[in-house]
Amino acid sequence: MIVLDGFEKRRNDKKKAIMQTALELFDQYGFDRVTVTEIAEKAHVSKVSIYNFFESKDNLRRIIIKDMLDDSVEKIKSLIAKEGNFIEKIEEYIQIRTWYYGKYTLRFFFEAVESDPELRQYLENFNAASKNLLMTFIEEGKDSGVFSPDASNDAIEIYIDMIQTYLMHNKEIRDRLEHNPELAREINMLFMDGLIRNMQE
Missing domain, CATH: 1.10.357.10 (Tetracycline Repressor, domain 2)
Known part of the structure; x- marks a missing residue:
């Protein structure tokens, strides 16, 4: 159970980091000019993680x-x-x-x-x-x-x-x-x- 809780926390932290990074990039450059690749690079996650969490930009x-x-x-x-x-x-x-x-x-x-x-x-x-x-x-x-x-x-x-x-x-x-x-x-x-x-x- 403790391991599962730790996994869920890391998962939620990663999801929040992606959202915060995307928000900052969308806000600064505009939604259309920001790519999923750029979000992934700045958030230090894979593009696959973003699609797994959110399905699309x-x-x-x-x-x-x-x-x-x-x-x-x-x-x-x-x-x-x-x-x-x-x-x-x-x-x-x-x-x-x-x-x-x-x-x-x-x-x-x-x-x-x-x-x-x-x-x-x-x-x-x-x-x-x-x-x-x-x-x-x-x-x-x-x-x-x-x-x-x-x-x-x-x-x-x-x-x-x-x-x-x-x-x-x-x-x-x-x-x-x-x-x-x-x-x-x-x-x-x-x-x-x-x-x-x-x-x-």
Whole structure:
């Protein structure tokens, strides 16, 4: 059993290394210009390993994007379940929502989504789940007295839908957010601050 666990760990480590290497290369040079051979060389694995894990370069990119979205959902679920000061949880929420902006280009993410129907559907499902989690988070904020109870759920949900749609269809704003976590943080903070300010006025 111990040997099997060690084998599985090495296997998972290799898979993660391939994904991280591919992400960095796709982000730097563009998906079409990067070959499986280049990914294998930089990740110090064989091309066979990549095909065994991911079947194709397209599927490798698909799994990378899905993993990013899944990780964000799991982090937000953990944050909601965690006990603690709600003001501090707001800051943690914003960090989760903005971590990607300082690391990789939005161009890579949206080119992948726009060229892959399966990823488009996955993103739609992610956005729906993300909105539900955010509404749960906001309800916690209302219950704790940090957010105003006067902000209706209908208005909040419409606002969230507007932001999601705007980001999906506005390349100019995505370009402005490229590698700019502070701007992304400010946008998220303005939303949270609005919920707080409504209570204070």
